């Protein structure tokens with residue numbers, strides 16, 4: 001996490017840069033290979049192949065009330081439109097990192113294996129079952145904010161990170177204390193990846209390039225506005241870059257709509273690229289199921305708006321960790337109680353807890369997030385099962401009464 005605040009090298013060590021000009025590598029990929037969704041382009045324009053297929057009809061919004069649009073400052077950088085936002089200042093970053101006690105106390109691997117076991121995901125042994133959820137859906141937690149969601153004949157991955165460190169370098173920076181439950185090679189066929197923002201624990205260069213090597217242009221990347229060039233420099237060809245409330249779909253699966261929705265956060269990978277890329281959440285709306293991925297966020301008005309427009313969701317993936325100390329973290333990371341409020345605001349029937357138990361990014365005890373989550377659920381009169389926890393690698397089937405067995 002501190003890497004995100006204090007990273008001070010002039011060079012982005014993930015071999016990608018934040019320059020405005022397209023690199024020569026980018027020119028290897030013809031412009032038409034990468035389709036940018038234009039808000040006004042619904043049903044028109046250059047849709048002439050399955051790769052560039054776009055929905056030809058507008059989503060039937062049941063409630064057309066105003067929603068908050070993305071905002072840019074005079075310098076062209078994105079800014080949070082929420083009154084609940086405050087930017088992390090350098091003095092505050094220093095105060096947090098130097099003065100505040102870190103209570104994470106992550107133990108050795110023996111105790112970790114007991115407290116946070118890493119299970120082999122079901123698809124490693126039974127890849128033929130992946131994506132076959134019928135009218136139901138299945139979620140598998142792969143650590144941190146990475147979840148695999150199978151719904152409406154698609155297999156999705158959120159903010160994938162399979163690297164040891166969430167950092168521009170694999171030598172320094174936050175190291176995961178629980179290993180990824182599988183490798184990229186062990187994943188079933190993935191149809192789409194959803195990226196919420198550019199922080200290193202959510203956008204990992206090695207994972208992006210590994211997924212691209214394995215799936216190539218068959219894999220559709222849904223990314224925030226401003227990230228297209230970076231993705232192109234990684235070699236990804238099938239990228240859709242969206243502003244808040246814009247939508248698109250996976251070619252050949254136009255019944256499922258992907259909408260980039262707001263959150264309260266920020267972006268940074270290099271010294272000078274602060275907020276040049278937008279951040280947000282994702283609402284995936286299928287004929288059978290609706291899935292909400294909150295990404296990384298502080299609590300704000302966005303979730304009520306998302307719930308009114310697109311709720312109820314069958315499943316939401318909501319962060320519960322990296323929240324202490326509150327005076328510093330609350331603007332960008334919800335605590336478990338606020339996570340429960342998001343669950344209510346977006347009208348989730350079920351939620352799965354993410355963004356905990358993998359990297360020690362903030363100061364709370366590493367096992368506090370699930371304890372605090374269950375306390376908050378009780379206060380709100382909700383059941384543990386309404387906002388559930390998974391082990392690393394564990395799956396749960398929704399839309400049936402059975403727990404999926406690993």
Ligand SMILES: [Zn+2]
Pocket residue numbers: 197199202265296
């Ligand atoms: Zn972040």
